[in-house]
Each structure stands twice: as C-alpha cells, then as structure tokens.
Amino acid sequence: MSERPVLLVVEDDLALQRQLRWAYDGYEVVSAATRAEAIDALRLHEPAVVTLDLGLPPDPDGTTEGFAVLADILALKPDTKVIVASGHDAPESALKAIAQGAWDFYRKPIDIDALGLIVARAFHVRSLEVENRRLAQRGGDGGFGGLIYASPEMAKAVRLVERVAPADVSVMLLGASGTGKELLARGLHEASPRRRGAFVAINCAAIPDTLLESELFGHEKGAFTGAIKTTEGKIELAHGGTLFLDEIGDVPLALQVKLLRFLQERVIERLGGRRPIAVDTRIVAATHRDLPGMITAGSFREDLYYRLAEIEVPIPPLSERPGDAALIARQLVRKHAAAMRLPVTGLTPDAIEAIERWPWPGNVRELENRVKRAVIMADGKLVTAADLDLSAAGDGEAELPLNLRAAREAIDRRVIAMALARAEGNIAGASRLLGISRPTLYDLLKSYGLHGSDAKGG
Numbered sequence: 239m240s241e242r243p244v245l246l247v248v249e250d251d252l253a254l255q256r257q258l259r260w261a262y263d264g265y266e267v268v269s270a271a272t273r274a275e276a277i278d279a280l281r282l283h284e285p286a287v288v289t290l291d292l293g294l295p296p297d298p299d300g301t302t303e304g305f306a307v308l309a310d311i312l313a314l315k316p317d318t319k320v321i322v323a324s325g326h327d328a329p330e331s332a333l334k335a336i337a338q339g340a341w342d343f344y345r346k347p348i349d350i351d352a353l354g355l356i357v358a359r360a361f362h363v364r365s366l367e368v369e370n371r372r373l374a375q376r377g378g379d380g381g382f383g384g385l386i387y388a389s390p391e392m393a394k395a396v397r398l399v400e401r402v403a404p405a406d407v408s409v410m411l412l413g414a415s416g417t418g419k420e421l422l423a424r425g426l427h428e429a430s431p432r433r434r435g436a437f438v439a440i441n442c443a444a445i446p447d448t449l450l451e452s453e454l455f456g457h458e459k460g461a462f463t464g465a466i467k468t469t470e471g472k473i474e475l476a477h478g479g480t481l482f483l484d485e486i487g488d489v490p491l492a493l494q495v496k497l498l499r500f501l502q503e504r505v506i507e508r509l510g511g512r513r514p515i516a517v518d519t520r521i522v523a524a525t526h527r528d529l530p531g532m533i534t535a536g537s538f539r540e541d542l543y544y545r546l547a548e549i550e551v552p553i554p555p556l557s558e559r560p561g562d563a564a565l566i567a568r569q570l571v572r573k574h575a576a577a578m579r580l581p582v583t584g585l586t587p588d589a590i591e592a593i594e595r596w597p598w599p600g601n602v603r604e605l606e607n608r609v610k611r612a613v614i615m616a617d618g619k620l621v622t623a624a625d626l627d628l629s630a631a632g633d634g635e636a637e638l639p640l641n642l643r644a645a646r647e648a649i650d651r652r653v654i655a656m657a658l659a660r661a662e663g664n665i666a667g668a669s670r671l672l673g674i675s676r677p678t679l680y681d682l683l684k685s686y687g688l689h690g691s692d693a694k695g696g
C-alpha cells in the first residue's frame with residue numbers, strides 16, 4: 239500500500255485530520271498536529287505535497303508557528319509543494335506564504351473537492367518536475383547525436399546504432415523522412431573511431447540523376463561541359479570519416495554498379511579521370527523505401543544491398559513513439575525561443591494534448607517547423623494548440639483519410655504501436671493488451687509492415 243503517494247496533512251484539529259484521511263484515500267495520508275511532528279514526518283516520509291494549517295499551537299489563532307513550519311519544510315526539502323490554509327479573516331497571510339515559497343493556498347472552512355484538485359495538481363506538477371530533471375541529467379541538448387527521446391522504440395534504435403558504431407560493419411537506417419536518420423548517422427560517426435575525419439551527408443533523392451555521379455565520385459577538369467575545375471566527390475571528401483547516403487533507394491542502377499565497385503575495391507575514379515584513387519570512407523545508408531521489394535522488381539541490386547545493409551536499423555515514425563513528440567516539442571520551444579530571444583518558455587496543456595493526438599506525417603521535421611512558427615506566433619509565455627495550428631487535431635478535419643479502410647488501418651497502427659510500447663515490444667504482452675491472439679497480431683504486424691521487437695525471432 240505504501241505505493242500510494244504520501245500527502246502530509248499538518249492540522250491541529252483532529253476531527254479535520256480524520257476527515258481528510260478519509261476523503262483522500264488515493265493518497266497515503268500522514269498527519270501531524272505540531273511543528274515537531276510535521277518535521278519528523280517530513281524526514282520520515284519525504285512527502286511531495288503538504289497541506290499546512292498556519293494556525294498551529296502554541297499560536298493557534300495567529301500564524302507564526304505555521305510560518306515557522308513552512309520555513310523548516312522549504313529549508314529541508316525545497317521542492318516540496320506546500321499548500322497553506324488561509325483563514326477567512328486573513329487572506330493576506332496566504333499571499334505572504336506564497337511569497338515565501340508555498341505552492342498554493344486554500345480557504346477555510348475546507349471544501350474537500352476544491353482542496354482535492356489543488357492537491358492533485360501539485361502532485362502532477364511535481365511528477366513533471368522530477369521527469370524533467372531526469373531528462374536534463376541525460377544531457378542538456380538530447381543524448382546520442384543530439385536526439386531527444388524517451389520511448390522504448392527509439393531507445394532501441396539508438397542502442398543498436400551505438401553498439402555497431404565502433405565496429406566496421408555497414409549500417410542501413412530504415413525510416414520515413416524526418417524521423418532523425420541523419421542525426422543517428424551523425425551520432426554513429428561521432429561514436430566511431432572515425433570521428434576525427436569528416437561527416438559528409440548527401441541526399442540522393444534531392445540531386446538529379448545526371449549530377450549524382452559527379453557529386454559522389456567527383457570529376458576532372460574538362461570531364462563534361464561546365465567542368466571548369468577538378469572537384470572531389472563526396473566519397474573522397476569523407477576520406478577517413480563517414481559518408482551518409484540518404485535515400486539510397488533513389489540511386490539509379492548504373493550508379494549502383496559504380497557504388498558497389500567502390501565498396502568492393504575501396505577505390506574510386508573521378509569522372510573523366512584515368513587513375514583509381516584509394517579512399518577509406520565508411521558508408522552509412524538510409525532509405526524509406528522497401529529495398530527487398532525493389533530488388534524483386536529489379537530496380538535495386540541485391541549485391542549492393544547486402545554490402546550496405548549488414549546491420550539494419552528500423553526507425554519508427556514519430557506517431558509510433560509514445561511520448562516523444564511532446565518531449566521533443568518542449569525542448570524545441572526552449573531552443574527556438576532562446577535563438578530568437580523571445581520570452582516563450584513552454585507549452586499549454588492543450589498544446590501538449592494536440593501534439594500527442596496529431597499523426598505527424600512529416601515526423602520530427604514537421605514538428606520542428608510547427609514549433610518554430612508557433613514560438614513566433616505565441617502571444618504570451620506559452621505556446622497554445624492554436625499557435626501550433628493543431629486545433630483541429632483529432633477532428634479529422636485536417637487529414638481526412640482516403641477511405642474507411644485507410645482510417646481503420648491508421649487507427650490499428652496507432653493502437654498496435656501503443657500496445658507494443660507498453661509491452662516493451664513483447665508480442666505476447668501486446669496481444670493480451672489488445673485482446674487478440676498472438677497469431678492475429680503477427681498477421682496484423684505483417685500486413686501493416688510493423689515490427690514488434692521480437693516479431694522476427696518469435
């Protein structure tokens with residue numbers, strides 16, 4: 239039973255003590271009638287929240303003893319949320335208590351429901367503070383590669399990348415646009431012995447096929463019209479370091495052959511060049527495409543795939559990482575407010591709720607764009623759902639799915655992802671939570687292309 243949060247009630251009226259203990263059965267209510275008892279209880283139970291009647295003996299009609307208790311509590315445990323009682327005749331003492339560090343006040347005679355709300359809010363805020371502190375200790379600007387995350391899904395991807403970073407194996411990051419593939423690739427580079435070399439990134443989908451070859455391999459002066467000087471390609475620029483090839487699935491077949499040769503022989507030839515150049519570059523590739531499907535269709539070389547994908551790291555979309563969107567949003571608000579010198583400090587509860595409901599088709603990139611804009615739009619200190627332009631989230635107004643089947647699939651995916659997250663990727667656990675059999679869940683995972691952590695092995 240000691241798992242219930244402890245609420246310390248400092249109150250000299252024994253009947254009232256009993257009434258409160260009875261009313262707040264969601265908490266472990268500990269009572270104290272004097273300053274000494276209150277401090278003993280504070281030391282013993284370390285309650286997160288205390289309600290404090292300022293009129294305690296030996297000054298039951300005044301407030302001196304109450305203020306002394308308040309000072310003691312805040313000196314011993316400054317993060318305690320103290321809620322003081324203000325007598326109907328002395329509202330100013332409540333304000334004075336708040337000025338001295340009390341969290342809130344309530345009026346006597348006690349309204350159990352109203353006080354209950356204040357107490358619940360105090361516990362809630364306290365738990366958020368504890369969580370924030372825990373995250374801050376992980377490193378101010380995020381952990382590995384600057385990534386911010388708390389979901390087990392993302393932690394798993396990060397752990398895998400961390401583990402393979404020092405080894406000389408090829409890594410393929412699989413995830414949709416904006417899920418953080420480049421940050422992960424950069425983190426991999428930083429965690430590898432190659433961190434003294436350069437990290438070079440190229441998005442193969444963003445460069446026209448005709449230019450991609452010279453971007454990757456470089457060219458000699460005069461190799462083609464406009465080649466006015468010899469230029470090193472990205473592979474050469476990353477010599478001694480890491481080259482991140484984003485959207486590898488968009489590399490045309492002819493160039494795939496050339497890439498494969500580089501990976502086999504570790505030499506390149508610039509366009510128009512005649513001599514092979516030895517290059518020591520580690521390739522990390524990424525794609526959102528179904529490469530095995532492309533291999534079957536003949537548009538991606540199987541031999542290149544096996545060279546590039548010794549280890550595959552699936553990166554879940556933001557919508558399948560419970561809790562991450564709100565966490566990243568908080569950090570981004572602080573970052574952009576500081577960069578733009580705006581007095582915005584956080585998000586309103588309705589903004590957090592809207593963020594949690596939004597499907598984030600553009601993943602973290604979309605989140606970052608919206609937060610940046612919202613920080614500029616915000617009127618006060620807090621960003622609202624309207625500032626984020628997410629007020630229609632969940633109404634179905636912003637994103638009407640293609641048809642009912644697509645809508646059902648979207649909901650299935652979300653709920654399955656949540657169940658997997660709660661069961662820490664365990665299929666048996668997730669299927670129990672969903673009220674379906676294991677084989678049914680496997681079928682759903684397969685048909686939606688989702689991965690439970692033991693989906694492959696189990």
Ligand SMILES: Nc1ncnc2c1ncn2[C@@H]1O[C@H](COP(=O)(O)OP(=O)(O)OP(=O)(O)O)[C@@H](O)[C@H]1O
Nearest residue numbers: 384385386414415416417418419420421566602603
């Ligand atoms: N977990 C995260 N924490 C903080 N910022 C993130 C996180 N994931 C992504 N970002 C930010 O979101 C943006 C998109 O991330 P990134 O470029 O790594 O995605 P990507 O998967 O490589 O996308 P694309 O394939 O479209 O280039 C970047 O500004 C990045 O800093």
